[in-house]
Amino acid sequence: MSDPLGQLQYAFPALAAYIVDTPESAVLSGVAGKTSSVTMASFTQFGDSFCHEPRTGSTTLAQLAALEEIIDPWIIEEYKNLALEKYCLNGVYHPFWRDWPMAEPSQFLTPEPLHHWHKMFWDHDAKWCIHAVGGAEIDFWFSILHPHTAYQHFGAGISRLNQVTG
Structure with a gap:
């Protein structure tokens, strides 16, 4: 983007809030349907009396990288099944927020x-x-x-x- 003097400037907008409902939150964060998009809890742990650790973008991206080492993401059905079985992920290979600086799904995905x-x-x-x-x-x-x-x-x-x- 050019400034008023014609000099090239880089702009990095922050992703502060993305208002979603629960199913949309799961899809965007890359988790399977009955898994929390903001914590590491699965549906069997939703009633626990303590807070589970947050589901960070780096954790999700590390899990996706580990999956890529095991299976080619373009073998879609097998990749999706392994992602669900091993990490409770929905099989989205490249989440849109992966290259966005400081994008943390557990923070920017806000409930409707x-x-x-x-x-x-x-x-x-x-x-x-x-x-x-x-x-x-x-x-x-x-x-x-x-x-x-x-x-x-x-x-x-x-x-x-x-x-x-x-």
């Missing part, structure tokens, strides 16, 4: 707020409240809330809702 917060609240907080207080009690308290214009009113409560969307 409405979906993640809403899902987290319903799947965890609301279910915990229903279990702790009891369905009848929580339904009663929701039923006596005064309805407001432009807001959803749950006159029958929330304990028997089957599906909640954002």
Whole structure:
């Protein structure tokens, strides 16, 4: 890129945030579907009471390099199967962020707020409240809330809702 004086300047924009939902985050970070895109945890470890180490870009790239030593990435089906079996990777050979300076997927992949917060609240907080207080009690308290214009009113409560969307 040239500056106003016509001199060539290099520009290295930082990849600060890439807003994604969970499946998109897995694809972009290069991990298989039921593996965390920001930590080294697999789906069997999601409920652990401690934080797993972050899934760093250098770790993923090192795993991809190790795979390349074993099998040619252009033998696509075998490469993909080995990547999944050995490292829980999805078989993407060259992630787009591999040559981007300071690109760290565990930091720049940020959750899409409405979906993640809403899902987290319903799947965890609301279910915990229903279990702790009891369905009848929580339904009663929701039923006596005064309805407001432009807001959803749950006159029958929330304990028997089957599906909640954002």
